[in-house]
Amino acid sequence: MAPTKKEGRKQRSALSDVVTREYTIHLHKRVHNTQFKKRAPTGVKEVIKFAQKAMGTKEVRVDPKLNQEIWKLGVKDVPRRVRVRLERKRNDDESAKEKLYTYATPILGITDFHGLQTTVVEQE
Numbered sequence: 001m002a003p004t005k006k007e008g009r010k011q012r013s014a015l016s017d018v019v020t021r022e023y024t025i026h027l028h029k030r031v032h033n034t035q036f037k038k039r040a041p042t043g044v045k046e047v048i049k050f051a052q053k054a055m056g057t058k059e060v061r062v063d064p065k066l067n068q069e070i071w072k073l074g075v076k077d078v079p080r081r082v083r084v085r086l087e088r089k090r091n092d093d094e095s096a097k098e099k100l101y102t103y104a105t106p107i108l109g110i111t112d113f114h115g116l117q118t119t120v121v122e123q124e
Contacts, residue, residue, distance in 0.1 A: 018100070020087045020121040024113050025050050027070070028080040036076035043070045043078040051102045055088050059101040066106040083107040085121065 030046040031039045044067060051060045070078055087103045110116075 018088055018090060018123070020085060020123065021054070022083065022085050022107060022119045022121060023050070023054060024081055024083050024116050024118075026081050027078050031078055038075075039078050040071050040075045047082070047084065047104060051084075051086050051104050055086050055102040057088060057098060057100050057102045059091070059096075059098050061101060061103050063103065063105040065108075066104055069106040069108070081113045083110045083113070083116065 025047060027043050027046065030050075031042050034042045044062065047066070047070070048060045048062065052058060066082075066084065069082060073079060083106065085105045085107055087105070088100055089103055091099055091101050
């Protein structure tokens with residue numbers, strides 16, 4: 001019988017760390033079977049969903065340049081992949097419900113995504 005309680009293991013929250021990572025998001029598989037007039041809005045929502053899962057925050061702020069990058073080919077033709085920098089930052093607003101938020105920005109100029117891995121960016 002399996003133990004019901006995990007003993008000796010501390011519950012570590014990933015939210016306490018302020019970190020910046022670069023990810024490649026495969027949008028093509030995320031907007032598959034979506035009708036044409038909803039592909040770009042669905043692409044933006046999927047980037048937000050990916051950032052929530054990857055960074056562990058509920059609040060995700062999308063940079064306007066990332067929005068333009070997703071919409072640049074029109075509503076029905078989103079880019080197949082997009083390289084995104086996700087920054088988990090502290091929320092300085094006192095009335096905020098969440099202590100941290102994620103800020104998503106695009107990394108422009110990448111045409112070949114072959115061999116790119118998730119990388120941690122050192123803070124300046």
